[in-house]
Amino acid sequence: MKISYNWLKQFIDTTKTPQELSTILTDIGLEVESLEKVQTIPGGLEGLVIGYVKECAQHPNADRLRITKVDVGGAEELQVVCGAPNVAAGQKVVVATVGTTVYPLSGEPFKINKSKIRGEVSEGMICAEDEIGLGKSHEGILILQPDATVGTPAKDYFNIKDDYLFEIGLTPNRADAASHLGVARDLAAYLRIPVVMPDVSAFAIGNHNLTIPVVVENEQACPRYSAVTISGVTVKESPGWLKEKLNIIGVRPINNVVDVTNYVLHELGQPLHAFDADAINGHKVVVKNCTEGTPFTTLDGVERKLSSSDLMICDAEKPLCIAGVFGGIGSGINDNTKNVFLESAWFNAVSIRKTSKRHGLKTDASFRFERGTDPDITITALKRSALLIREVAGGEISSEISDFYPQKAEPFNVTVTYANINRLIGKEIPHNEVRDILTALHIKIAAETAEGLQLKVPPYKVDVTREVDIIEEILRIYGYNNIEIPQQVKASLIPSAKPDKELVQNKIADILTANGFYELLTNSLTKSAYYKGAPDTVQLLNPLSSDLDTMRQTLLYSGLEVIAYNQNRKSSDLKLYEFGKTYRKTDDWFAENNWLGIWLSGNAHTERWNVKSKPADFYHLKAVADEVIDRLNITGYTVEETGLPDLQYGLTYRKGEKILADFGSVNKQLLKTFDISQDVFYASFDWDLVLKLIRKNKTTFAEIPKYPSVRRDLSMLIHKDVRFNQLRLIAQRTERHLLKSVDVFDVYEGDKLPEGKKSYALSFILQDEEKTLTDKQIDAIMQKLILNLEKEAGAEIRKN
Known part of the structure; x- marks a missing residue:
C-alpha cells in the first residue's frame, strides 16, 4: 500500500521527517518496506527554466523551423532552433537547457545536448507541455503569462513539490489502516496529536431535483447503502492537483468524476462508485441478487456469468455493477455524462470476498470491502466526494442523501x-x-x-x-522497543522424538546439493485437470483460480512445471529436488503424506574444454537414488520394475509390502502435455516410510579389519530374464558371514551366445575379520556359490 507524506500531513500536524515517520510506522505495526523520494511530475522539472523569446527568425534551410534568441537569465542569450508553429518573439516560455533530462508523457526520457539542426546551432529546447509532463497537448510550445520571471526554475514557477512515498506492507488484519486517514490515526495515537478530518460542512442541496429511490432486497449482504445525486456535471480531465495526488500513489487518472471517487477511497478508505444517472432505467436502484447464469459485461469488456450469490447493484431492468467489486460497461461515467448517481455502501465482507474470488476480480474497492470497511464513514465519504465533484466538474448536489441503515453497527x-x-x-x-x-x-x-x-x-x-x-x-x-529484554528466560526442555526429522532431511538435502541439485519449494495447490476427476482428489471450495483449485497428489507435476518454465528460458540442464506434501481423500477423512521428489533433465554436467557434455540418463538418477538409500542406511529392500503410470520405465524399491521409492524416465506423453522437449528422470521417495524405517536403525561401530579381503570372479551363462538382484540374493544366502559384497562387472548379449542367454561376470569380496582366509576356505565357499547359482538360477559356469 502506497501512502504519500504530503497527503498524510493534511490529517496530522507534525514536523516529523519522512524518515522519522517511517521508523514510527514500523514500530507501531505498519511496516514500511520502502521510503522513496518522488515528484508529482517525473523528473520534477529539474533543469527547466523560464525564458523570454527576444528574437524569432526563419531558419534559412528549413521552412518549418525558426531560429530564436532566448534570455534565460544568464550572462548570454541562448540560440534555440524551434519547430513549434506558435513560437514568436515576446513570449515567456519553458526552456530545457543543455544537460537537462526531459521526461515526456510518451516515450523514453532524453537528455538535451548542444547540437546543429540543419546547419544551425541549437543550445536547448523550448518545450511543449506534453514534453515535460505538464499536460497532453502537443499543438505547440507552452506559452506562459507575461508576468513570469525570466530565469525562475520551472519547478518553482509551477510549484512542483517533492514528496515521499511510504510503501507499507499491510497485514490482512489491518483493514482500518488501508487509507491515509487510517495511517494518520495510528500516527496521531502514537504522537498524541489530533486528526484533522476533511471539512464537509459546505454540503448543501442545490435547486435542481434528481431523486433516485433505492431499494435494498438483500440486507444481510448490504447492511448499509447511502447515495446522492449530482446534476449538471462536465466530465473532463481532472485538475493538476487531483492528478498529482493520484499519480504519486500509482493510480492512473481517468476523468474528474472517477478520479474523485478514487481520491476519496485512498483518502478515507471508503470505496465509492459513480453511475451515469441517465443510464439507470426505471429511475430506481435495487440492491439484490440476480438469477444464476445471468450474463453481465464488466468495465473491462468481459462478459461474465453471474452466480445467484453475487450481490448486484441493479436498475429496474438490468444489473449495473457487481457490488463492491467492479462496475458494468453500460452504466459508468463517460464524456457525455451530465448527471451522476453516487454510491457509498457498507457490504458484507464474506459476500464480497466470495464474489471477487469467483470472478477473479481484484480491485482497490474489493481489497477493502473483503477485509471490512467502516460502516460509520459512508455519509462523510459521500459528502466529501459530492463536494469535490462539484468543485472539479461543476453542477450541483441535487438530492437528499438516501441512507438505508436499518440496524446500526454497534461498537x-x-x-x-x-x-x-x-x-x-x-x-x-x-x-x-x-x-x-x-x-x-x-x-x-x-x-x-x-x-x-x-x-x-x-x-x-x-x-x-x-x-x-x-x-x-x-x-x-x-x-x-520499550519492552526490555529480561535478564533471565525460563523454559522447559522437551526431548524431541527420534529420529529428528529436520536433521535427517537436512542430511539428505546436503547430499543432493553437493551433487549439484537445487532445492524447490512449490505450491501445494495445483490444477484439477492433472488428476482428471480422480475420486480421491481434494478440491478447494473457494479456489483462488482455476489453476489453483486442487491439492496435489504427487510432487511430479510441480517439478515438471518448473522444468518447463526453465526450459522456455534457455535453462535446460536441471537437477532439482523437493521435500513436500501430497493430499488425498480417504474413506473417513483426508491423508497428508510427506515425499522427496528428485528431477534430472538435460546434460549430466556442463561442457568444458577437457570434458564433453553427456545427457543425463536413468543410471545417473539411479546412482543418486542409491546414494540417498545408502546414506539413510536402509537395507533389506527388494527391487522390481516400476508400476508407476507416469514413468515409462524404471525401478521400484520395496520394503516388505510397502513401496519405498519409484524412479525412472517420465512418460513421453506426459512431457508433451507440459511442452517439455527433452527427457526427464524422476525419483519419488515415501518420506514418511523413510522416517519410520530409520527409527529402527541401530548404529554400531567396529574396528577396521586387520586381515585382508580376497576377490574371486565367476563368469557364467544365464537366461536373459535373470536379474542381478536374484544372483546377489542367492550369493548372500549361501555365505552370510564372509561374503562382504557382490558386483557385476561385465554383461554381454550377442549372436555368439545360445539363444535366450546372456553372459554375466560377477565379482565376490570375501573377508574374515578375525583371521586370514586360506585357499581351502575360499575354494569351499566358491564351490557352494557355484552349486547354488547353477541350482537356483540355472547358471552355466564358464571354466577357463
Whole structure:
C-alpha cells in the first residue's frame, strides 16, 4: 500500500521527517518496506527554466523551423532552433537547457545536448507541455503569462513539490489502516496529536431535483447503502492537483468524476462508485441478487456469468455493477455524462470476498470491502466526494442523501484487565498510560474498576474484538522497543522424538546439493485437470483460480512445471529436488503424506574444454537414488520394475509390502502435455516410510579389519530374464558371514551366445575379520556359490 507524506500531513500536524515517520510506522505495526523520494511530475522539472523569446527568425534551410534568441537569465542569450508553429518573439516560455533530462508523457526520457539542426546551432529546447509532463497537448510550445520571471526554475514557477512515498506492507488484519486517514490515526495515537478530518460542512442541496429511490432486497449482504445525486456535471480531465495526488500513489487518472471517487477511497478508505444517472432505467436502484447464469459485461469488456450469490447493484431492468467489486460497461461515467448517481455502501465482507474470488476480480474497492470497511464513514465519504465533484466538474448536489441503515453497527464490547495486560506484555504499564493509549486509539472507556476496563471499540477496527486484541493495540502504540529484554528466560526442555526429522532431511538435502541439485519449494495447490476427476482428489471450495483449485497428489507435476518454465528460458540442464506434501481423500477423512521428489533433465554436467557434455540418463538418477538409500542406511529392500503410470520405465524399491521409492524416465506423453522437449528422470521417495524405517536403525561401530579381503570372479551363462538382484540374493544366502559384497562387472548379449542367454561376470569380496582366509576356505565357499547359482538360477559356469 502506497501512502504519500504530503497527503498524510493534511490529517496530522507534525514536523516529523519522512524518515522519522517511517521508523514510527514500523514500530507501531505498519511496516514500511520502502521510503522513496518522488515528484508529482517525473523528473520534477529539474533543469527547466523560464525564458523570454527576444528574437524569432526563419531558419534559412528549413521552412518549418525558426531560429530564436532566448534570455534565460544568464550572462548570454541562448540560440534555440524551434519547430513549434506558435513560437514568436515576446513570449515567456519553458526552456530545457543543455544537460537537462526531459521526461515526456510518451516515450523514453532524453537528455538535451548542444547540437546543429540543419546547419544551425541549437543550445536547448523550448518545450511543449506534453514534453515535460505538464499536460497532453502537443499543438505547440507552452506559452506562459507575461508576468513570469525570466530565469525562475520551472519547478518553482509551477510549484512542483517533492514528496515521499511510504510503501507499507499491510497485514490482512489491518483493514482500518488501508487509507491515509487510517495511517494518520495510528500516527496521531502514537504522537498524541489530533486528526484533522476533511471539512464537509459546505454540503448543501442545490435547486435542481434528481431523486433516485433505492431499494435494498438483500440486507444481510448490504447492511448499509447511502447515495446522492449530482446534476449538471462536465466530465473532463481532472485538475493538476487531483492528478498529482493520484499519480504519486500509482493510480492512473481517468476523468474528474472517477478520479474523485478514487481520491476519496485512498483518502478515507471508503470505496465509492459513480453511475451515469441517465443510464439507470426505471429511475430506481435495487440492491439484490440476480438469477444464476445471468450474463453481465464488466468495465473491462468481459462478459461474465453471474452466480445467484453475487450481490448486484441493479436498475429496474438490468444489473449495473457487481457490488463492491467492479462496475458494468453500460452504466459508468463517460464524456457525455451530465448527471451522476453516487454510491457509498457498507457490504458484507464474506459476500464480497466470495464474489471477487469467483470472478477473479481484484480491485482497490474489493481489497477493502473483503477485509471490512467502516460502516460509520459512508455519509462523510459521500459528502466529501459530492463536494469535490462539484468543485472539479461543476453542477450541483441535487438530492437528499438516501441512507438505508436499518440496524446500526454497534461498537464491540470488550473487557480487559490490568493483570492480563501486564502478563501478556511482560511489563507493568501505568494505568494512566493504558487509558491514554486507548483514548488516542478512539476506543471508548465505558467503565473502569480497580481490576480493569470495560471498552467500546469502534466498528472500523474489525479485528479488535477480544481482550488479547486490545492488549496488542496497547503494546504497538506503547512501543515494542520499550519492552526490555529480561535478564533471565525460563523454559522447559522437551526431548524431541527420534529420529529428528529436520536433521535427517537436512542430511539428505546436503547430499543432493553437493551433487549439484537445487532445492524447490512449490505450491501445494495445483490444477484439477492433472488428476482428471480422480475420486480421491481434494478440491478447494473457494479456489483462488482455476489453476489453483486442487491439492496435489504427487510432487511430479510441480517439478515438471518448473522444468518447463526453465526450459522456455534457455535453462535446460536441471537437477532439482523437493521435500513436500501430497493430499488425498480417504474413506473417513483426508491423508497428508510427506515425499522427496528428485528431477534430472538435460546434460549430466556442463561442457568444458577437457570434458564433453553427456545427457543425463536413468543410471545417473539411479546412482543418486542409491546414494540417498545408502546414506539413510536402509537395507533389506527388494527391487522390481516400476508400476508407476507416469514413468515409462524404471525401478521400484520395496520394503516388505510397502513401496519405498519409484524412479525412472517420465512418460513421453506426459512431457508433451507440459511442452517439455527433452527427457526427464524422476525419483519419488515415501518420506514418511523413510522416517519410520530409520527409527529402527541401530548404529554400531567396529574396528577396521586387520586381515585382508580376497576377490574371486565367476563368469557364467544365464537366461536373459535373470536379474542381478536374484544372483546377489542367492550369493548372500549361501555365505552370510564372509561374503562382504557382490558386483557385476561385465554383461554381454550377442549372436555368439545360445539363444535366450546372456553372459554375466560377477565379482565376490570375501573377508574374515578375525583371521586370514586360506585357499581351502575360499575354494569351499566358491564351490557352494557355484552349486547354488547353477541350482537356483540355472547358471552355466564358464571354466577357463
